[in-house]
Amino acid sequence: xxxxTQSSRYxxxxxxxxxFLECVQDMDHENMFWYRQDPGLGLRLIYFSYDVKMKEKGxxxxxxxxxxxxxxxxxxxxESASTNQTSMYLCASSSPSGNNEQFFGPxxxxxxx
Amino acid sequence: xxxxxxxxxxxxxxxxxVNITCSHNNIATNDYITWYQQFPSQGPRFIIQGYxxxxxxxxxxxxxxxxxxxxxxxxxxxxxxxxxxxxxxxGDSAAGNKLTFGGGTRVLVKP
Numbered sequence: 001x002x003x004x005t006q007s008s009r010y011x012x013x014x015x016x017x018x019x020f021l022e023c024v025q026d027m028d029h030e031n032m033f034w035y036r037q038d039p040g041l042g043l044r045l046i047y048f049s050y051d052v053k054m055k056e057k058g059x060x061x062x063x064x065x066x067x068x069x070x071x072x073x074x075x076x077x078x079e080s081a082s083t084n085q086t087s088m089y090l091c092a093s094s095s096p097s098g099n100n101e102q103f104f105g106p107x108x109x110x111x112x113x
Numbered sequence: 114x115x116x117x118x119x120x121x122x123x124x125x126x127x128x129x130x131v132n133i134t135c136s137h138n139n140i141a142t143n144d145y146i147t148w149y150q151q152f153p154s155q156g157p158r159f160i161i162q163g164y165x166x167x168x169x170x171x172x173x174x175x176x177x178x179x180x181x182x183x184x185x186x187x188x189x190x191x192x193x194x195x196x197x198x199x200x201x202x203x204g205d206s207a208a209g210n211k212l213t214f215g216g217g218t219r220v221l222v223k224p
Contacts, residue, residue: 004156035214042200043157043214059213090156099145102212104156 003027004105006091012111019078021108023091031094032074033102034058034066036087043090049074050096081112117201122219131188133218135201138182143205146177146184151198151217160199161186188220196222 007022025032031050035043035058045058047066055066063085067075074093078085088109092102118136125131137146145164149157161168163175163184174187188195198217 040216042216045213092156099147099162101147101159101162102149102157104158107154107156 004091004093004103006089006105006108008108009106010109010111012113013078013081014113015082017078017081017112019081019110019112021076021078021089021091021110023074023076023093023105024072025074025091025093025103026072027093027095027103028071029093029095029103030071031096031100031102032068033092033094034064034074034076035090035092036060037090037107038087046076081110083112086110086112116213117203117215119199119201119215119218121216122221124221124223125191126223127192128190131191131195131220131222133186133188133199133201133220134183135186136183137201137203140181140203141205144203145205146175146181147202147204147212148173148175148186149200149202149214151200152196157200157214191220191222193222193224196220 004025033048034046037043044060049055049068065077088107090107091105094102147162148160150160151157161173161175165177168175176185198219200214200217202212
């Protein structure tokens with residue numbers, strides 16, 4: 001089974017802090033994604049990556065950056081956390097072959113005070 | 114990417130069949146229709162995908178009419194554990210697999 005893990009289930013940070021959210025997948029997937037989920041807004045795509053060192057902006061990239069130095073790891077970075085970045089963050093991975101099913105991690109609930 | 118519209122919520126009872134219809138009027142020729150399920154405090158998980166007519170697996174059935182402008186996810190004989198949010202997505206799986214999730218349909222199964 002595909003396993004996508006995220007570094008923390010819950011995280012509390014202060015405004016202005018630099019925040020790293022880590023995601024690791026163990027199925028050698030080329031594609032990786034970061035979403036945020038807020039009540040009433042569904043999942044919104046922040047950034048995605050098709051390959052190592054490659055990244056593409058999603059629908060809401062402002063205030064975020066990403067890093068993909070290794071195929072299995074995709075990091076989301078909040079350079080200076082703000083209260084409006086309090087949210088549930090979900091990482092996913094997929095292979096471009098087959099039906100492109102995305103496999104999601106358990107999520108990280110980030111609270112910025 | 115084609116926009117989808119689905120009901121915000123639905124209530125049902127154990128043992129009933131639940132049908133969720135999704136509208137996607139601007140679906141493109143290469144687009145597939147995919148449904149995900151999300152339980153509270155978990156990430157979404159893939160349920161079913163189809164292109165046309167009917168697809169069935171061990172979890173659900175997906176009905177797609179000839180014009181493909183809508184689709185219906187059918188959950189047979191639901192149980193309390195089927196209470197979840199269900200997302201309908203439309204996209205071209207060959208276009209880099211960028212998915213757009215809408216608000217989903219919150220299904221509540223009552224005893």
